[in-house]
Amino acid sequence: MTIIVTGGAGFIGSNFIFHLMSAHSEDRVICVDKLTYAGNLSTLASVLGKPNFRFCKVDICDREAVYALFEEEHPDIVVNFAAESHVDRSIEDPGIFLQTNILGTSVLMDACRKYSIRRYHQVSTDEVYGDLPLERPDLFFTEATPIHTSSPYSSSKASADLLVLAYHRTYGLPVSISRCSNNYGPYHFPEKLIPLMIINALHDKPLPVYGEGLNVRDWLYVEDHCKAIDLVIRKGRVGEVYNIGGHNEMRNIDIVKLICKELNKPESLITYVSDRKGHDLRYAIDPTKIHQELGWLPETKFADGIKRTIKWYLEHQDWWEPIMNGEYTQYYEKMYGSR
Numbered sequence: 212m213t214i215i216v217t218g219g220a221g222f223i224g225s226n227f228i229f230h231l232m233s234a235h236s237e238d239r240v241i242c243v244d245k246l247t248y249a250g251n252l253s254t255l256a257s258v259l260g261k262p263n264f265r266f267c268k269v270d271i272c273d274r275e276a277v278y279a280l281f282e283e284e285h286p287d288i289v290v291n292f293a294a295e296s297h298v299d300r301s302i303e304d305p306g307i308f309l310q311t312n313i314l315g316t317s318v319l320m321d322a323c324r325k326y327s328i329r330r331y332h333q334v335s336t337d338e339v340y341g342d343l344p345l346e347r348p349d350l351f352f353t354e355a356t357p358i359h360t361s362s363p364y365s366s367s368k369a370s371a372d373l374l375v376l377a378y379h380r381t382y383g384l385p386v387s388i389s390r391c392s393n394n395y396g397p398y399h400f401p402e403k404l405i406p407l408m409i410i411n412a413l414h415d416k417p418l419p420v421y422g423e424g425l426n427v428r429d430w431l432y433v434e435d436h437c438k439a440i441d442l443v444i445r446k447g448r449v450g451e452v453y454n455i456g457g458h459n460e461m462r463n464i465d466i467v468k469l470i471c472k473e474l475n476k477p478e479s480l481i482t483y484v485s486d487r488k489g490h491d492l493r494y495a496i497d498p499t500k501i502h503q504e505l506g507w508l509p510e511t512k513f514a515d516g517i518k519r520t521i522k523w524y525l526e527h528q529d530w531w532e533p534i535m536n537g538e539y540t541q542y543y544e545k546m547y548g549s550r
């Protein structure tokens with residue numbers, strides 16, 4: 212099979228490519244990535260020379276380039292990870308989120324229709340469901356929870372999900388959607404909570420916790436997410452949405468304190484800064500459907516996954532140091548300078 216993975220030079224997409232290349236060495240994998248600030252070709256160094264792997268620097272919004280690639284490769288499956296993914300950036304400047312996350316998705320699906328693809332899979336997020344109240348730990352997002360978004364990022368992802376389901380109903384495109392909770396693990400871009408706190412702590416820099424740090428996220432080790440998507444594209448039902456999450460809810464402040472402990476750094480580095488606008492309180496996934504239909508369960512416990520992740524950042528400074536010295540410096544100053 213030929214599988215196109217878009218956004219494969221980013222965090223989850225690259226981990227998904229590594230999973231595919233080791234679990235299904237008979238498949239041909241084509242990574243399509245625009246290499247935005249979040250995409251990093253060096254991440255894919257270990258697979259770049261493999262005969263069943265190809266990298267194409269293409270913007271998913273570029274219809275001509277996307278069609279030309281489909282004409283050449285006639286893929287069987289497309290898995291769309293390509294997106295602008297950071298909520299804080301979407302609050303600063305929503306435009307590119309609408310462009311890539313919505314229009315890019317429609318361009319990819321148009322190509323899938325034209326070239327009669329076997330499966331188009333949309334990698335979505337639990338953020339499309341909005342948030343849950345902190346004082347109702349009994350509530351979880353199911354696939355039937357109404358879409359109710361908070362940020363430009365989540366709104367763009369929800370819009371894409373609606374388009375995907377519309378292409379299925381209107382054109383009969385064989386689609387599936389997965390909505391996952393927060394991921395963590397290797398190659399996570401340092402603007403996101405866990406890698407940002409690890410790297411700042413290593414430099415003895417302040418650890419900027421938004422508001423009081425009481426917001427709750429449901430953390431899943433990235434490999435578990437990749438295995439779930441692999442199951443959905445091969446065995447999941449067409450036209451269906453699958454929630455992915457591991458019932459691992461943590462408050463932000465507890466994660467930051469844990470990182471301090473693991474790195475033997477003082478909690479006095481923690482600095483409370485002004486809250487994110489529209490900050491979602493709690494995300495919590497009910498993964499019953501994917502468990503019952505496809506037998507998926509998370510394999511990595513948070514206590515192990517976070518240790519593995521911290522170790523990875525300690526051993527891969529050569530990956531994150533060039534990022535920290537580039538455009539990221541201006542980003543950090545803009546977002547945190549006067550917060």
Ligand code: NAD
Nearest residue numbers: 218220221222223245246247249250270271294296393394
């Ligand atoms: P990321 O920001 O690390 O990577 C995004 C990748 O997409 C980058 O390589 C970037 O270069 C590429 N890209 C951006 N715009 C593009 C375009 N127009 N054309 C081609 N490539 C483009 O993101 P991530 O954290 O790996 O997330 C991947 C997907 O998973 C996203 O769709 C995101 O919404 C979803 N998701 C993420 C999480 C999470 O916790 N990170 C959780 C649930 C769902």
Ligand code: TYD
Nearest residue numbers: 298393402403404405419420421426428463
């Ligand atoms: P993030 O990693 O941006 O993921 P998301 O917003 O998609 O869940 O943020 C995770 C949580 O951590 C979120 O509640 C915001 C909070 N946060 C901070 O407190 N400080 C930070 O510097 C960042 C980046 C996030």
